[in-house]
Amino acid sequence: MSEKVNSIRILHVDDDPDLAELVSTYLRREDSHFEVVSAGSASDGLDTLAETDIDCVVSDYDMPERNGIELLEAVRERDADLPFILFTAKGSEDIASDAISAGVTDYLQKGVGTDQYAVLANRIRNVVDKWRAEREAERTKRRLEAIAENSSDAILTVDSTNTIQFVNQATEDLFGYDPETLRGDSLFTLIPERYRDGHRQGMERFLETNDRSLDWTAIEFSAQHREGHEVPVSISFSTFKEGGERKFVGVLRDISERVRMEDELRERERRFRQMAENIQEMVWMTDPTKGEVLYVNPAYEEIWGRSPDALYEDPQSFADAIHPEDRDRVEEILDPQSTGSYEEEYRIVRPNGETRWVYDRAVPVKNEAGEVYRTVGIASDITERREREREFDRVVELLDHTERVADVGGWEVDPKTGDAFWSDHLFELIGWEGDRAPSLEDVVDIYVEEDRPRVEAAVENALTHGESFAIEARLQRSNGEDRWMEIRGDPHVENGEVTTLRGAVHDITERKQRERALHELYDVTSDPDLSFDEKVQALLRLGRRELGTEYGTLSSIHDDEYVFEFVDTDRETIQPGDVVPVSATNCELVASTRQTVVIGDVERDAPEETGRAGFTEWGISSYIGAPVFDTGDVYGTFCFYDTAARADRFTDWEETLVDLMSNWVTVELQRKRTTEQLRDQNEQLSQFASIVSHDLRNPLNVAKGRLELVREEYDGEHIDAVRRSHERMQDLIDDLLALARVGEQMGELERVNPADVASDCWRTVATTEATLRTAISRSVRADESRFRQLFENLISNAIEHGGEDVTVTVGELDDGFYVEDTGVGIPEENRNSVFEPGYSTTRNGTGFGLHIVNQVVKAHGWDIRVTTGARDGARFEVTGVEFSSE
Structure with a gap:
């Protein structure tokens, strides 16, 4: 434990408790720095010494078990120097003699009156101060001896006659002399002859006048080694008095390695300058802390167009020459606070206005303390290289563009x-x-x-x-x-x-496909062994594979554009506006609009059973069409037009393919009609989502804000009821928006792992103390976004109805998967109603969660049913699922 400044802790041993308390009181009154610890016997006193740091022991003589002398002897076995004052009522020469023999520090006989405590206090201060001083002196002596013996520097003391009185062991390592040999020898033994007169004169002047001819700190000169050669050393002197005599102590350090390194550094600097003065790159050195340029070679003028002297005078001119568009970026790395290495390419502007590109790289240089005190760099003119790179990039870009075009x-x-x-x-x-x-x-x-x-x-x-x-x-x-x-x-x-x-x-895949199609077309049409129906089937397959719709226009009786309808050709005349249902045979094609009927030149040389016809009207030189049927009635036709956009007429194989693609067109018409319906539906859903998100959410936010203002002035159960209603409305809006998103078209089906999706959803839903288990390894093909909605709502439903400690299990079926919980389950009479919008059995539920689940399942073409789980909870089974084979 460290000593408190001026604090003295006293152990007072006396078997009289009243007297012990009196002594303690008066001692503290005499000196506020006294801390008195009392003990009623010698044994108690020894225990206290073992546990507490004590500065002085004050003990009575007459005590049971052990007297004061016996206590003193026991203390001295532990500590030979601890101050011990025998404060006793008995005053005999025998007791005093025994106490002195036992090593007592002081002896004081008890008197009458309170003045004796002032004397006792004074005695305590004196013995403790002396004890502390001696102890500190001993510590200092040990430290100095340790420093001297363990120092790698030579330490010696000399008197005023230059006689060596002390040297440490390191002196032998430095000068080759045994320490015992040097003690009593002259200091001139270690001083080369050329320095001796100067040293003698300086010593005499100092002893007479106290005037130093030079600084005694880190003096560098050459000392004399025992073997005759000189050793470069750094020496520091100081003076002290001992026994009234002026003496000197010196610390000598071998600086041979530093001198060697300095010589080597100077040689390197000479070589560096020789190299730097003759290279084409600009070489520079700066002091980053002062912002000074310490060196720049002549190449600076060749690149920057400015003289080195101008840079020395104005270091900022270096940054001023950087192109304005690059200056901020480069000045950031040149900032004195930035001491890291860098490599940068930037532009400079010469005084004549010429712009040049430079490649500048620099590294920091650290001193022995690890501090950056220099920055060294090299800058090269890379203007020509940049021009070549730019030209190369241009050529590469052109080549890449050419490759893609071709x-x-x-x-x-x-x-x-x-x-x-x-x-x-x-x-x-x-x-x-x-x-x-x-x-x-x-x-x-x-x-x-x-x-x-x-x-x-x-x-x-x-x-x-x-x-x-x-x-x-x-x-x-x-x-x-x-x-x-x-x-x-x-x-x-x-x-x-x-x-x-x-x-x-x-x-050349497309070219090869066209060639193959032409060959197949020839083979089919020229094969005498195939019936017409067989040719139709073969060409239909060929058309579906080879012919896209980029040349075609689908016309329908529901559009304002041209409509191609079949009419009965058995009639002798065709009146404008006549529309006759298609018969099994004998039909021709008529072009009409929704307002008028236009009859073109009907060519009757084509086989009637194909339903083909051609006409010329309004710039359309030719067309080909195939009838499209919808539940037995003519719905429209799939046509190719030969307009100004095509350079030639339709080829025979294109016309034949189009004639036989009516089935395919029918499917496409149905798809178009479905797409239009979905587009209208999505537009309505989008409008609905806009209303919910803006026209409902904004007023709700205003209402919630106003409610908080009301709460600041009033409070009560009605306000809490309004707040709960607001939260209920917010939940309804969120679920309605989720329901609107379910109505969007399905995205691309991809491989999705139900276990991974369930785990992800589990982390996003407030699951409290609930547990998730997954027992499914196969992946399914699904729209991942919709699939995630399904699991989020099923998990939320389980948490809401099953309690905080519910266990939710995602498992695998032969043709699907299930989500099962350990809650209360769903009664059989309610299972057909849980998927209806708005149905909920809880007060806070919105009733849309399971409805969204049902919508997602239907959108994928799956089926869902509710049953009872293994532990009587709710179990939702999704079937008809396509598992991924990847």
Whole structure:
């Protein structure tokens, strides 16, 4: 325990408690720094010494068990120096002699009156002050001895006659002398002869006048080694008096390594300057703390167009020359507070207005304390390089654009290493996953097995004989799709050896498909063994596969555009406005609008059973159409128009395909009608969501805010009731918005893991002390957003009705999954009603949660039913689910 400043803790041992209390009181009155601890016996006093730091013991002589002398002897066994005052009523020479022999510090006989306590207090202060001073002196002595013996510096003391009186062990390491040999020897033993007269004169002047001829701190000179060579040292002196005599103590440190490093540094600096003065890059050095430029080589003027002297005079001119658009960015890293390394490219503006690009890099230099005190950097003129890079980027961009326009990807292979390079568009064409091009061996494996030998032979021939090639082959993309590619290769030959093989790849899949379609069309139409119905079926399959709708226009009797309707051709005349239902045979095509009927030139050379006809009217030179049926009545037709947008008439195979695509068009019409209905429905839902989110939510927010203002002035149960109503309205709005989102069209189906979705929803729903268990491993194909709504509402329903400690289980069925809880369950008579909007069995429920679940299930084409769980809770089973095979 550390001593309190001026505080003295006294142990008073006396078997008379009244006297002990009196002594303690008067001692504290005499000196407020006294802390008195009383003990009624010698044994108690020894226990106190063992547990408490005591500065002085004051003890009576006559005590039971042990007297004061015996206590003193026991104390001295523990501490030979602790102050001990024998304060006794008995005053005999024998007692005093025994006390002195036992090591008592002071002896005081008790008297009469209170003045004796002032004397006792004075005695205590004296013995404690002396004891503390001696103890501190001993500590200081031990510290100095430890410092001297463990210091790596040489420490010595000399008297006024330059006689060495003390040296430590480190002196031998520095000068080669045994310490015992140097004691009593002259200090001049360690001083080279050329310094001795100066030292002697300085010593004499100081002893006479106390005037120092130089600073005695860290003086550097050369000392004399025992072997004769000189040692560079740094010495610090101080003076002290001992026994009335002036003496000196010196600390000498070997600075040989530092001197060597300084010499080496100067040599490096010489070499650095020689190098820096002759290179083209600008070399510079600054003091980041002072903002000073310490050095810049002549290349600064070549690059910046300004002289080094001007930079020394005005360091800010360096930053002023930076282009205004780059200045803020560069000044941030040049800030004195920024002491890290950097690499930056920026522009400068020369005095003549010329802009140059520079590449500047710098590193911080730290001193021995780890502080950054220098920044060194090199700046290079990279204007020409930047111009080349910009030109290169322009060429690369043009090449990439050209590749995409032509739908061609480029490649290059090194035959020696097998390393390959692909253009970005080639990665897209091939469908290769990864950012590195495959090797030559790996890329051949991309092509289908039947075409692979042809590719390998072409590449081998190019590498062996240096011959270019152009082949067609199929490859399989990572998604499993087969594509036809035209591969061209051009070897570069040097000294009869192929050094590089370059080429291009062009996707010709569409061209190959068109060629195949033309061949199939010819085969079908020219096959005499096929009936007309068989040809229709074959061409229908061909049309569905090959012919898109980009050339077609679907017309309907429900539109304002042209409508193509079939009329009876058995009648001799066709009157404007006549519309006759389609019969099984004998029909022609009539063009009409919703206002008038327009009859064109009907060509009767086409087979009647095909329902084909042609006409010329209003710039439409020709068209082809196929009837579309809807529950037995003509609904419309699918047509191709030959307008000014097409350079030629329809080909025979296009007309034939369109004639036989009526079934497909019927399906498309139904889809269109459904899409229009969904669009109208979504528009209504969007309007509804807008009303709920704006026209209802905003007034509700105003009402809630006004209620809080009312609460500041009034309070009562009616206000709480209004607040609960507001919260109820907020819940209803949120659920209505969720219900509106369910009405949106389904998104793309993807692979979704029910266990993962349930776990994610569990973290977002306030589940309190509830528990989630998942017992499903397979994934399903679903719209993930809708699927998440389903689980959020089922989990919320379980928490709401099952209590805070409910357990919710997500499990797997043969054709679906289930969500089951351990709550109270749903009575059988209510199971058909739980999915109805607004149905709820709790006071705070909105009744939309399970309705949303039902809507999501229906949107996916699934089924849902409610039953009883294993522990009598509610169990929702979703079936008809398609599990993912991935």
